Amino acid sequence: MAARVRIPTPLRKYTGGKDAVSAEGTTIAAILDDLEKNCPGLRERICEADGSIRRFVNLYVNGDDIRFLDNTGSPVKDGDEISIVPAIAGGASA
Amino acid sequence: MTGASTADRPRLATTAEALRIVDLIGNTPMVELRCLRESIAPGVTIYGKVEGFNPGGSVKARSAWNLVRRGLESEQLRPGKTILESTSGNTGIALAMIGAALGYPVKLVMPENVSRERKRVLQAYNAETVYSSPMEGSDGAIILCREILAQDPERYFKPDQYNSEYNSEAHYLTTGPEIWKQTGGRVTHLVATIGTSGTVMGTGRFLKEQSHDVQVVAIEPSDSFHGIEGLKHMASSIVPGIWHPEQVDRVVGVDTEDAYDMVYNLAAKDGLLLGQSSGAAVVGALEVARDLTSGVIVVILCDFGDRYLSTNLWLGWRDRHQLAANK
Structure with missing residues (x-):
């Protein structure tokens, strides 16, 4: 079970510069756990201390916003594409 | 007297x-x-x-107008040209408004994840929009805009809000x-x-x-x-x-x-x-x-x-x- 996770530029310092990484898990919460194992520090940029997603961060599963699915409980299947997108258009690293 | x-x-x-x-x-x-x-x-x-x-609803009206005004004065902006700019939103709205008012076409490059209202407002002003990757932020729009300009530099007037001192001059x-x-x-x-x-x-x-x-x-x-x-x-x-x-x-x-x-x-x-x-x-x-x-x-x-x-x-x-x- 592996999903592809697309990483926005400001967070690529946690992925060795990669714009996408692979992660295992059947829910968004599990994917975030797995991401943290391989990319330490990434999760706290995306999540609050209680595990909820920070207000200005949007997560999409195959283009669907998880706010309108089941938030961090949203199911993830093998081959799904997950995108982490800041809610707005901020600066990217040059 | x-x-x-x-x-x-x-x-x-x-x-x-x-x-x-x-x-x-x-x-x-x-x-x-x-x-x-x-x-x-x-x-x-x-x-x-x-x-x-x-x-246009924002501070950007000031800089957009000054950039366009200076462009008209120097004739870098003249009939036949399209106003081209990268923007995360408000400058685009201001330029679209000004372009509509003066009769110049406007083309804007912005990240796809700008707010829905902004996209609608730009449509209303009849501006053409080109979206850059939401993963790359406003810098992605800057880079894509440079590419569009390089393909046909004669067609466009680029106010260049990030580099033109006419932006600061407005203020x-x-x-x-x-x-x-x-x-x-x-x-x-x-x-x-x-x-x-x-x-x-x-x-x-x-x-x-x-x-x-x-x-x-x-x-x-x-x-x-x-x-x-x-x-x-x-x-x-x-x-x-x-x-x-x-x-x-x-x-x-x-x-x-x-x-x-x-x-x-x-x-x-x-x-x-x-x-x-x-x-x-x-x-x-x-x-x-x-x-x-x-x-x-x-x-x-x-x-x-x-x-x-x-x-x-x-x-x-x-x-x-x-x-x-x-x-």
């Missing part, structure tokens, strides 16, 4: 002079941010300059003098956010020329990964050519969550519904104010909040949290 100079003679603007929407740009009001009074010393006052009253000529006049020369601190940095550069330069004691404070997101639409985190961004850090006294970083909370606060307590960049600016102003026993702080409020109702500022996590809390 009397002795009075003709320059002093009051006269009414004729209909023809006030016919264009661009003639209404500037001269925005200031309002005291009263809900902050309890958090600061009695000798300190914080005024917001409400730039949402500009045509040197209008925002700065307005603040000086509106405060009766009492302003001690200017607080403004950094998007292109034009506002803080031009306004700050004018105010410092009036009084060396005026402190200029620039506000940026505290982190490269943020949710304050329109703002740049300088350390991780393509630095605008017009940004001269030696001309500001202080740069304050603001957390997105604090900026959002300030937006909620100002709407509920002062009746001022603003955008997230204004929230960030006011958080910065409050931080400055807390160290003072006296002073007049003017903070630039870039736009109103109506155009962010579909963004995470309102729709999404906050609603969800409230729904959960009300269950």
